[in-house]
Every structure is written in C-alpha cells, then in structure tokens.
Amino acid sequence: MTNKVYFTPGPSELYPTVPQHMQTAMENKIGSISHRSQQFKDIYAHTVAGLRQLLQLPDHFDILFLSSANEIWERAIENTVEKESFHLVNGSFSKRFYEISLDLGRKATKHEVPFGQGFRVEDIEVPASAELVAIVQNETSSGAGTPVAAINALREKTGPEPLFFIDVVSSMPHPKLDWSKVDSVYFSVQKCFGLPAGLGVWVLNDRCIAKAEALKAKGMSVGSYHSIPATIGKARANQTQETPNVLNIYLLGQVVQEMNQKGVDVIRQETEAKAKMVYDYLEASENFEIAVEEPAHRSATTIIANTKLPASEVIKRLSPFDMAVGSGYGNYKESQIRIANFPAHSVGQMQALVYKLKELVG
Amino acid sequence: MTNKVYFTPGPSELYPTVPQHMQTAMENKIGSISHRSQQFKDIYAHTVAGLRQLLQLPDHFDILFLSSANEIWERAIENTVEKESFHLVNGSFSKRFYEISLDLGRKATKHEVPFGQGFRVEDIEVPASAELVAIVQNETSSGAGTPVAAINALREKTGPEPLFFIDVVSSMPHPKLDWSKVDSVYFSVQKCFGLPAGLGVWVLNDRCIAKAEALKAKGMSVGSYHSIPATIGKARANQTQETPNVLNIYLLGQVVQEMNQKGVDVIRQETEAKAKMVYDYLEASENFEIAVEEPAHRSATTIIANTKLPASEVIKRLSPFDMAVGSGYGNYKESQIRIANFPAHSVGQMQALVYKLKELVG
Numbered sequence: 228m229t230n231k232v233y234f235t236p237g238p239s240e241l242y243p244t245v246p247q248h249m250q251t252a253m254e255n256k257i258g259s260i261s262h263r264s265q266q267f268k269d270i271y272a273h274t275v276a277g278l279r280q281l282l283q284l285p286d287h288f289d290i291l292f293l294s295s296a297n298e299i300w301e302r303a304i305e306n307t308v309e310k311e312s313f314h315l316v317n318g319s320f321s322k323r324f325y326e327i328s329l330d331l332g333r334k335a336t337k338h339e340v341p342f343g344q345g346f347r348v349e350d351i352e353v354p355a356s357a358e359l360v361a362i363v364q365n366e367t368s369s370g371a372g373t374p375v376a377a378i379n380a381l382r383e384k385t386g387p388e389p390l391f392f393i394d395v396v397s398s399m400p401h402p403k404l405d406w407s408k409v410d411s412v413y414f415s416v417q418k419c420f421g422l423p424a425g426l427g428v429w430v431l432n433d434r435c436i437a438k439a440e441a442l443k444a445k446g447m448s449v450g451s452y453h454s455i456p457a458t459i460g461k462a463r464a465n466q467t468q469e470t471p472n473v474l475n476i477y478l479l480g481q482v483v484q485e486m487n488q489k490g491v492d493v494i495r496q497e498t499e500a501k502a503k504m505v506y507d508y509l510e511a512s513e514n515f516e517i518a519v520e521e522p523a524h525r526s527a528t529t530i531i532a533n534t535k536l537p538a539s540e541v542i543k544r545l546s547p548f549d550m551a552v553g554s555g556y557g558n559y560k561e562s563q564i565r566i567a568n569f570p571a572h573s574v575g576q577m578q579a580l581v582y583k584l585k586e587l588v589g
Numbered sequence: 590m591t592n593k594v595y596f597t598p599g600p601s602e603l604y605p606t607v608p609q610h611m612q613t614a615m616e617n618k619i620g621s622i623s624h625r626s627q628q629f630k631d632i633y634a635h636t637v638a639g640l641r642q643l644l645q646l647p648d649h650f651d652i653l654f655l656s657s658a659n660e661i662w663e664r665a666i667e668n669t670v671e672k673e674s675f676h677l678v679n680g681s682f683s684k685r686f687y688e689i690s691l692d693l694g695r696k697a698t699k700h701e702v703p704f705g706q707g708f709r710v711e712d713i714e715v716p717a718s719a720e721l722v723a724i725v726q727n728e729t730s731s732g733a734g735t736p737v738a739a740i741n742a743l744r745e746k747t748g749p750e751p752l753f754f755i756d757v758v759s760s761m762p763h764p765k766l767d768w769s770k771v772d773s774v775y776f777s778v779q780k781c782f783g784l785p786a787g788l789g790v791w792v793l794n795d796r797c798i799a800k801a802e803a804l805k806a807k808g809m810s811v812g813s814y815h816s817i818p819a820t821i822g823k824a825r826a827n828q829t830q831e832t833p834n835v836l837n838i839y840l841l842g843q844v845v846q847e848m849n850q851k852g853v854d855v856i857r858q859e860t861e862a863k864a865k866m867v868y869d870y871l872e873a874s875e876n877f878e879i880a881v882e883e884p885a886h887r888s889a890t891t892i893i894a895n896t897k898l899p900a901s902e903v904i905k906r907l908s909p910f911d912m913a914v915g916s917g918y919g920n921y922k923e924s925q926i927r928i929a930n931f932p933a934h935s936v937g938q939m940q941a942l943v944y945k946l947k948e949l950v951g
Contacts, residue, residue: 233621238832246615253608258785259595261915294656294787297814297831330813417832423620425656425787425834451692452659469659470600470779472787472834553623 232576235553236367236529236567237397242421243571248481249474257477262470270473271465274480280487282399284430285406291429291462292471293453296396299413299429300327303359306439306455307390308333309447313357315346315373318366319556320394325361342559343369343531345524348377353385358438360389365398367418368556370531370565371519375402382408390435397567398528400491401498410434416479419528421571426475431455486570494570501568501577502527508581513589514541518563530566536588537561544587550580594938597915598729598891598929599759604783605933610843611836619839624832632835633827636842642849644761646792647768653791653824654833655815658758661775661791662689665721668801668817669752670695671809675719677708677735680728681919682756687723704921705731705893707886710739715747720800722751727760729780730918732893732927733881737764744770752797759929760890762853763860772796778841781890783933788837793817848932856932863930863939864889870943876903876950880925892928898950899923906949912942 233240252258260266275290284290293299304312304327314325316339328335338351353360362381364373382391390410395402397418404412411431417424439455449456452468461468486494506525509515509532518531534541538554538561545552555563568577595602614620622628637652646652655661666674666689676687678701690697700713715722724743726735744753752772757764759780766774773793779786801817811818814830823830848856868887871877871894880893896903900916900923907914917925930939 228616229618231618231621233618235621235623238621238623238835241618241620245620249611249615253611254590256591256593256595256603258603258607258779259593259597259600261597261600262786294660295831295833298656301813301815327813330810330816332810415832417620423834423836424624424832425837448692448694451663451689453663454692469657470777470786471657472785473600474785475787 231549231551233551234566234572234580235551236565237415237418238424239418239567239569240421240571242482244485245421245478245482248478252474252477258474260473262467262473267473268465270477270480274476274483277480277483277487278428281483281491282430287433288406288430289459289462291431291458292467292476293427293429294425295427296413296415298453299427300324301331302450302453303392303411304328304331304333305450306442307435308358309442310334310358311336311354311356312359312361313337313353314361315351315363317344317346317363317369317371318342319368320396321361321363321366324394343371343518345371345519345521346373346377348380348384351381353389357389359392360385361392361394363394364402365395365526365528367397367529369518370526370529371524372398372526374523375404379405379408390438398526400486401495401527403495416475419569420479420482421569422475422478422482425472426479497574498527498568498570501572501574502530504577504581505530505566505568508585528568530568532564533562534564538564541588545583548583550583593911593913595913596928596934596942597913598927599777599780600786601780601929601931602783602933604844606847607783607840607844610840614836614839620836622835624829624835629835630827632839632842636838636845639842639845639849640790643845643853644792649795650768650792651821651824653793653820654829654838655789655791656787657789658775658777660815661789662686663693664812664815665754665773666690666693666695667812668804669797670720671804672696672720673698673716673718674721674723675699675715676723677713677725679706679708679725679731679733680704681730682758683723683725683728686756705733705880707733707881707883708735708739710742710746713743715751719751721754722747723754723756725756726764727757727888727890729759729891731880732888732891733886734760734888736885737766741767741770752800760888762848763857763889765857778837781931782841782844783931784837784840784844787834788841859936860889860930860932863934863936864892866939866943867892867928867930870947874951890930892930894926895924896926900926903950907945910945912945
C-alpha cells in the first residue's frame with residue numbers, strides 16, 4: 228500500500244477514479260469478454276465517442292487504438308511516407324521519430340534546435356519533397372512546447388501538401404488544435420489520461436488513409452495487421468485486428484466520460500493555473516531555474532527545471548512526504564527535475580508539492 | 590456484477606487470483622511507476638524468471654514482451670525471413686501468419702490441410718529455401734493440435750537449417766516441447782495464462798537473434814523499436830523500448846509464480862483429465878460431435894464440437910446458469926462450439942459445465 232502521489236511525466240498518477248473503475252471492470256469480468264462480442268463493440272464505441280467529444284474532432288478524422296506512441300511512429304512512416312519525412316527535433320522523443328524513419332529505410336531530414344529550446348517558424352524550411360512533417364507539440368524530455376499558433380503558421384508557410392503529424396503524447400487534451408491545419412495527432416494514455424500504460428491513440432484524417440491506400444496500391448508494404456488499410460475498416464466497426472488491450476479501452480472510456488463532464492475548457496484552465504503556480508515557484512526558487520528560457524515555449528503539462536541540488540537528492544527529500552517528481556531525461560538525469568501537470572493532478576496536490584519543495588529545497 | 594464463468598477460447602476466464610492481484614497492484618500504484626525504475630526492472634525480472642522455470646527454458650533462449658501474437662507474427666517475418674517462409678495451415682490463425690508473410694513482401698508457401706484436420710509428417714515437404722517453418726501447435730479456430738512428437742519428427746526429417754516457429758498461443762504451458770528441436774514459440778496471456786489481453790510473449794533462441802542481426806547487417810529493414818536487435822538488449826536489462834503494459838507484466842509474474850507453486854506437471858495432468866472429461870461427454874452426446882476426427886490431433890486446451898442445435902441456442906441455454914462457451918470460428922459460427930480448457934478452469938467448473946450441457950442439450 229502506498230499513498231505516494233506521482234508527479235512523474237508518465238507513467239504518472241492515475242486519474243483518481245481509475246481504481247474504482249478497475250474494480251468495476253473486474254466485477255463485470257471485462258477482462259474475459261470476447262473482443263468480437265457486442266459488449267466489446269459497445270465499449271469501443273463509447274470510448275471513441277467520448278474522445279471525439281473531448282477533442283472536438285471533425286467527422287473526417289478517425290481514431291485507431293494501437294499499443295504505444297512508439298508503434299504509432301512506426302506505422303505512420305510505414306503507411307504515409309514513400310520516400311521522405313521531415314522532423315522538427317528538440318529533444319529525445321522528437322529525435323526518436325526521426326530515427327525510426329531512418330530505421331525503416333526512408334530519407335529523413337530534420338530541423339534541429341538545442342535541447343530545451345522551441346522552434347521559430349521563420350527558421351524552418353520544410354523541403355518540398357517531404358511527405359510527412361513531424362512536429363512535437365510537447366517534447367516530454369525537455370519540457371519545450373510548440374504553441375498551436377506556431378503549428379498553424381508553419382502550415383500556412385508550408386502549404387497544404389505534406390501531412391502534418393503532431394506529437395501530443397504528453398499534452399492532449401490541453402492544446403486546442405485547429406483541425407483544418409493538421410492531419411494526425413497521437414498520444415499515450417499513461418500521460419494526461421491517467422491510465423496504466425499499454426495503449427496508444429492515433430487520430431488521423433482521410434488524407435492519411437488515402438496516402439496509405441495509394442502506397443499499398445503501388446505495391447509497397449505498409450505492414451500487416453496494424454497497417455492503416457487493415458485497421459481502419461475494423462475501427463469503423465468498433466473492432467480491432469488483434470485481441471486488444473480491452474481493459475484499457477474500457478478504462479479510457481470511463482475517464483474520458485468524466486473529463487467531458489468536467490469539460491475540456493475547465494481542464495485547460497486548471498492545467499494553465501497549475502502550470503503558472505509551478506513556474507512562479509521555480510522562477511523565485513534559489514535552487515531551481517526554469518529549463519526552457521522562452522516563456523512562449525514552456526510546456527503547460529511537463530514542467531522542467533534545472534536544479535542545483537542533484538535531482539536524486541530532491542527526489543529523496545520528497546520521498547518521506549509521499550511525493551514523487553521525475554528526474555531529468557538521459558544526460559540531464561541529475562541536473563534537471565521533471566514535474567508532470569496532468570488532469571489527474573488536482574490543484575490541491577500541486578499546491579502541496581510546491582509548498583513542500585519550497586520548504587525542503589528553497 | 591457477473592458470476593459468469595467464461596469457457597470461451599480467449600479472452601477467457603481470468604486466473605482466479607487475478608482480481609486480488611489487480612487490487613494489490615492498484616494499492617501499490619503499479620500503474621504509476623516509471624518503466625525505467627528499479628521497481629519495474631524487479632517486476633520484469635520476476636516475471637521472466639517465473640516463465641523460465643515454468644517453461645523449463647534453456648539459457649540460450651530469451652523472452653520478449655510484445656503486444657499480441659499478431660505483432661509477433663509480423664516481427665518474426667521482418668526479423669528472420671529474408672525471402673521465404675513456409676507455413677503449415679489448417680485453420681484461420683495459421684493462415685493469418687502465412688498471409689502476414691505475403692503482406693510483408695516475402696514469398697510464403699504452405700502445406701494446407703482442411704479445417705479441423707491435423708498434419709501427417711510424411712505428407713510435409715519443407716522447401717530447402719524456406720528460412721522459417723511456421724507450425725501451429727494448437728489451432729484455436731479449429732481445435733486441431735499438432736503433437737510434440739510430430740514437431741520433433743518434422744525437425745528430424747527437415748534437418749537443422751530452417752528456424753522452427755511454434756504457435757502455442759492457446760496451449761502453453763501444456764505442450765512439453767523439446768527445446769533442442771524448436772527455435773521460437775509464442776503465446777498470448779489472455780488464453781492459458783488467464784489474464785486480460787494486451788501482452789504477447791515471444792520466446793526465441795540465439796539462432797533467431799543471429800538471423801535478425803545478419804539481415805540488419807545486410808542493410809535490410811528489420812523494423813524499428815520492436816526489431817529483435819533493438820529489443821533484445823533492453824530485454825536482457827529487464828527493460829523495454831516503449832512504455833509497456835506494466836500492469837500485465839506484473840500480473841503475469843504473479844500468475845506464473847502460482848502456476849510454479851502448483852507445478853507444471855500437475856497443470857498438464859489436470860488439463861488432460863479435464864479434456865478427457867469433455868471429450869468423453871461430447872463422444873456420448875446426441876447433439877454434439879467431436880470436430881477433430883483423429884484422436885491424436887485433438888487439442889487438450891481448445892475443444893471444438895460440431896453441434897446440431899445452433900451454437901447461439903446452446904449459448905442461450907447456458908446463459909441463465911452463468912456459463913459461457915464460445916461459438917464456432919468464422920464460417921463455423923453456428924455449426925460449432927468451442928470450449929476452452931485452460932488452467933484457470935478448475936476441475937469442478939469443468940464438471941459443472943459438462944453436467945449442465947448434458948442436462949440442457951443432451
């Protein structure tokens with residue numbers, strides 16, 4: 228039994244109602260039902276309908292359930308890139324998407340800025356030959372965010388041709404995207420949706436589907452069971468090719484329903500209020516320094532600070548008080564801390580964290 | 590709340606202790622821990638050690654956690670087949686593996702026998718050019734099994750060269766394989782391990798790894814985050830590339846520990862005793878007929894019967910008594926029923942099912 232509150236950037240604190248939903252799922256034996264049954268189709272439809280409402284998704288977008296954001300990177304390249312993808316890189320995860328394109332034998336090019344920095348649209352030139360533009364809206368490793376206005380401006384500058392893929396793994400539903408400017412977004416449920424890991428959600432429009440169909444018609448391999456052409460028909464029948472993570476699809480539907488009851492605007496406002504609380508504290512702290520210099524590029528959901536005390540020492544001091552923050556990513560393990568600010572974290576919990584950090588670290 | 594007992598062939602009845610383990614997992618916030626933490630590595634190591642003991646696995650085999658058996662089919666072809674695979678096909682799932690090889694641009698050849706039949710080693714000629722031989726040890730769609738002795742005989746007849754991949758999705762740990770005769774086996778946790786779906790287990794030896802490394806060295810794409818070369822190093826450090834289904838890896842470790850306490854030999858004996866009970870009943874029934882004619886080819890874990898009454902009527906009659914069997918697969922939906930005989934199903938539950946079927950259907 229632990230009372231620890233996880234402010235780690237994913238896996239993170241579960242949405243507060245998840246243990247109760249899990250118990251209900253066990254009592255109703257959701258783990259035993261057939262994935263070909265009407266009961267499963269109803270669960271699937273409920274989750275998709277809830278997500279469509281939360282994301283305010285136009286009809287020409289579909290939602291696919293895959294296993295992880297890693298898998299979505301791979302399927303995106305396999306299904307929508309014949310030759311070349313272009314990547315905005317400013318941290319470990321945006322770099323990984325770039326590398327996956329290379330792994331799959333494509334030409335991948337990139338516009339890279341240092342870790343912790345955001346992008347200036349005026350500096351970015353998308354090659355005319357790029358079929359997919361990979362934009363990380365929220366770089367979980369560095370805490371740098373790309374404002375929605377910058378995404379829209381890049382689309383205006385680039386023109387309508389390439390597919391715009393937006394990584395919102397650790398920010399959705401906070402960013403209010405303009406769906407006329409993007410073609411696909413994807414996220415993992417263990418970040419802002421407060422669920423156990425093991426499910427990736429892929430939102431994509433008719434242009435992505437048409438591209439996959441065209442590559443397949445050309446004789447290219449677009450993969451097998453999780454190719455877009457194989458998956459889309461099943462998805463529209465509230466089905467999956469494989470036996471999926473039924474339990475997580477069920478839990479996601481329950482959490483999204485509650486998010487909709489609260490309202491996405493309230494969630495966005497709370498996210499911003501909590502983020503301001505943390506950034507204000509970090510700015511005044513003697514030990515911490517906000518890692519992302521440019522205020523417009525600071526993530527609202529994954530807040531990163533440089534720390535004078537080693538991150539492990541900060542984590543150790545918090546531990547007796549049942550609070551956990553994340554260490555820095557990769558090379559920044561000891562020199563940064565990462566604080567998740569997800570819908571599962573209440574205003575009260577975030578206040579308590581800030582007070583405790585002030586008391587213990589200064 | 591439901592008291593229904595699921596004899597469906599997967600997802601199926603959960604192992605009886607799973608709800609309790611799930612509650613413990615929630616209390617200990619296993620869904621929130623970092624997949625890079627020592628706590629996760631310990632969970633991973635515990636699960637792998639338990640599986641190694643249960644499967645009596647030699648040291649030159651590794652265990653990888655993927656998302657489903659569907660994914661393992663795809664990764665197997667991508668990583669170990671440059672040009673050609675060969676498939677024994679006698680049902681929907683063995684056929685699917687064959688099709689996935691074609692989807693991925695390989696030459697796939699097959700030895701096919703009608704749905705519901707097993708294979709005769711004397712009829713099978715593995716082409717000398719086949720790099721992978723796909724053998725379904727237990728065809729979940731038809732209930733036809735391949736005895737371990739036949740797998741061993743096919744290896745003797747074929748020689749040591751091609752990789753032997755054995756589908757034990759819905760039979761492990763019942764078949765007592767000779768690990769010197771096979772190179773890889775794979776299964777899903779929602780069948781014989783009595784867990785919620787969302788995890789595939791891939792067991793593979795050093796020859797599979799060497800093949801993947803060789804294909805990669807040749808410049809072939811072997812995939813990205815879940816390629817064998819990318820995954821094997823992580824696995825040996827008790828890690829995964831992506832954030833995995835942590836909860837299911839934890840639960841699998843708990844169930845396997847209990848299976849080991851019981852002992853794999855006892856599980857095998859119970860499985861056979863329960864299978865005999867069901868087959869004896871089906872043989873004497875006026876409504877049912879054992880679907881697989883040849884006794885040596887009858888699966889011990891997925892028992893299929895032709896039914897005079899429509900399957901939907903059998904299922905309807907059982908429903909008020911809180912018992913569920915599966916309908917037939919695909920075209921056999923109404924003309925067959927499928928009864929799972931997994932370790933989660935106790936002798937008492939299976940007896941109760943047989944009595945009730947006798948009473949309701951005859």
